[in-house]
Amino acid sequence: MQKPLPKGWKWVKLGEVADGEKFSIRMGPFGSQLKKHELVNEGIKVLWIENIVDNEFKWLDNKSITEGKFKQLEGFKVKPNDILTTTMGTIARTCVVPSNIGKAIISSHLLKISPDLSRINPTFVAKYMSSGFALRYFDKKAHGIVMKGLNTSIIKNLPIPLPPLSTQHKIVEILEEADNLRKLRRQADEKMKDLIPSLFVRMFGDPATNPKGWEMISLGDVCNKPEYGVTATATNSFIGPKFLRITDIQNGNVDWNKVPYCECSDIDRNKSRLSIRDIVVARIGSTTGKAYLVRDCPDAVFASYLIRLRTNDSLLPEFLFAFMDTKSYWTQINSVKGTRLKQGINIPVLINLKFPLPPLPLQQEFAKLVEGIEAEKARQAEGKKKLDELFNSLMQRAFTGELVA
Template identity: 30%
Template sequence: MNIAITPFFRTLGEVADVQIGPFGSLLHKADYIAGGIPVINPMHIAPDGIAADPEFSISDEKAASLKRYHLEAGEVIMGRRGEMGRCAVVLPEHAGMICGTGSMKIVPSPEKLIPEYLVHILRSPRARRELENAASGVTMLNLNATALKGLQISLPPLEEQRRIAGILDAADALRRRRREALALLDTLPGAIFAEMFGDPRDNPLGYPARKLSDLCSRITVGVVIKPASYYVDDGVPALRSVNVREGGFDLKDLKYFSQQTNDGPLKKSKMKKGDVVIVRTGQPGRAAVVDEEIAGANCIDMLIASPKEDELLPYFLEAFLNSDAGRQMALSNQTGQVQQHLNATALKGIDFITPPIEEQREFTRRLDEIRRAKENLTTHLGELETLFASLQSRAFAGDL
């Protein structure tokens, strides 16, 4: 017969000790050295655990004076500044490291709370919201020990905590593998480009070289003079460099022009399907092909190249510009010095390798396969994110 386990709730302070890292005169910037005992601040707490940085260390002597801040296996370290819920279990290999000023260490009561379960609770959306509401600060959130101790958590028996942590660990591992697979796919276009065409600076396959201006029907710049004067609350998207990724777009934080302005005084920089949009400053040379979703939008302070598709395919140009060699060629002037700002003249003057169009089509076909794989993985990752958030919420509510 299955017996339902009814969890009850306790404040974290009832089942764990919470201690803020050293502050004030206990630890100064001047105390940091390279290669000593690592100090763990929020920046060193990653989703998959503690990632110590040897550059953020202190001497053995200084560490000895901070004995009460030493981390021990089985504790939990959590950032108290900035992003709430950033936490990790202290593993045996982390024992003896120092809880940093921007962190707290949590010591669970062994007979009441297991650290793996606690980490999942603290990372849950609900817990993060409650901690954000309890934290102070405008520019950067700052959580104190009293607020963290007051957080209510569901507290099933230890065996049930282990079961729940195991479920969440498995779901989290699936998410990580999907992210790793996506990251690997992001590296493939450059690898395939190098395999098929070699380094364009050396041109080992002896392709004809032509000026990029001869291979494009236009190379122009987006809106550069007072673009903010054209902004409206809603209308035609106006992309900025922050919206362009290598081989794609991030459509968060968009600006907008009115349709009338887009079709009128700013029509020169209106983008069409098959154009390649190129970042000028910040990360100059980063490029993406305009697809159906982006076609008709405008752009701000970026370059637009319209390849003549019987001679140059858009995705070949995109991959060239996103390669280290292509970007260096685009940014280098005639004396070989690197500019931090990419202008239209420099782009037009690139001596661009021109493989036969059939080879470019084969390259594009292989990129299409990568894009389809990424779309499938992204869909699966979204489903896993939704599932994981649901599991976290149920665990926090004591309903998993």
């Protein structure tokens, strides 16, 4: 049931506020209409779902099509102020097409909406489409078992609370101001990501060239016996320890609140129990070689698709983990892995990785600096959380008429 709206507002369907021109709401071309071999490096740009990041348009070095192909697909062209949304994968990522778009078309898994600008501020609609109100609607209506998707009918029938155009402009102005604070936070986070790799190179040099002339060693020389994890079934029931899997490691972090549990024997539990400063490495799949340094954890074991490394007294895990983010590490991993995602890597591959071993005092100095950087990251993450909460609160109030009079 739709909630009552303030005076002057009304509920409309998204399809009702398109500009009414031909192809004003249209899904991207099917695969048979645009094939890979028809893409070229220079020409008229093709927009993909990757062009929408954090509900904003992002310029990429997109593949293009020829003028001749564009004439065949002209019904899929976009223009400034069109609204784009993703229809597969992470559905309903939404943005407004920038004014300098030039000639471009959408690809499959994108849908474009050309709004009636006499009634609609496109940014108002785009922000509503990314709000909790709209996302709940899309999640309920989306189809598909393995991967959820949206179709044109679902999107056209999205109910939108429509205030007068002047009110839309005011709401957008407030939300944009709040969103700019979040952008600054994201920019600071991006810079923070580069600090540890830069510090590593500054203190130790490139491991591939070993400019300090330190002894080259194999990982097996400075690690206790690596181990594979436990084979078990993940469950949300509180029946045993937390069960860390490859998919629980995102951007170098683990949200332990979202990690499931598992039932395992006492022998497996003791053998595979994680400790602070353990390093686990993905041994199979598209993220083969991805590493995670355990900085805190509850009672937890790790899954069989992970390999645990524990260093001895001559190697600090902070140094090893930073090395595992270098080009030298990935060159060695990729030379073994190649394109064989299912075969991945194993313990013999890891223990034969080569790198220079710096003096322990220098490693300790590095670890101390890393500790400070990680503490700052944690503070920034808390600040980001508060900004997100503020923005979500503003979004909630914006589309119920509580934000502006």
